[in-house]
Amino acid sequence: MKKAVLIIVLAFIASLGFSQENAFTLSGGYSFANIEDTDINADGWRINGLYDFNPQEGDVSYGFSMGYISLKASSEAGISDTAEYKISTMPIYFAPKYLIGKDKFKGFIKGAIGMQKSWFEREGPVLILEDSDWGFYAGGGVGASYFFDEKFFLGLEYELAWMTNSFYKDGLMNSAMLGIGVKF
Numbered sequence: 001m002k003k004a005v006l007i008i009v010l011a012f013i014a015s016l017g018f019s020q021e022n023a024f025t026l027s028g029g030y031s032f033a034n035i036e037d038t039d040i041n042a043d044g045w046r047i048n049g050l051y052d053f054n055p056q057e058g059d060v061s062y063g064f065s066m067g068y069i070s071l072k073a074s075s076e077a078g079i080s081d082t083a084e085y086k087i088s089t090m091p092i093y094f095a096p097k098y099l100i101g102k103d104k105f106k107g108f109i110k111g112a113i114g115m116q117k118s119w120f121e122r123e124g125p126v127l128i129l130e131d132s133d134w135g136f137y138a139g140g141g142v143g144a145s146y147f148f149d150e151k152f153f154l155g156l157e158y159e160l161a162w163m164t165n166s167f168y169k170d171g172l173m174n175s176a177m178l179g180i181g182v183k184f
Contacts, residue, residue, distance in 0.1 A: 051064050151184070155181055
């Protein structure tokens, strides 16, 4: 009897392992933010990789994301006060998603919580300032995926994130991304 129960328990655990869905998405797009202590809007590009784990192919998936954001801006307050700004950020975060829809078209709402490392450079007429900073990264997003077949899909996403380093005004980063993905 003990052997039969053990075999049933092991079969149940193995079936849970086979009833999962994994996906990887590589996306890129446009990002913008305000720079701290200025009225300057910086904009640039973002590239992002996301690994999703969806147990029992349900409505909730759990992801891990890592990316790179590059922003640039310039200010011209006068001849002697011209400055070029460059900010680069590497966010690393946990991204749970709630999936809506079935078959070819799926929408989602996602969260983001993790950390980020940022590099800042301000180049003026007589001085170059450089700094780096670690901080908190949290936010959310909405998006949709269109599936070409069971394995390949195209994704569109908007993300608003709050960061706690000293380089961004109010700490808000906006990103709009388009990506390609594969389920396995």
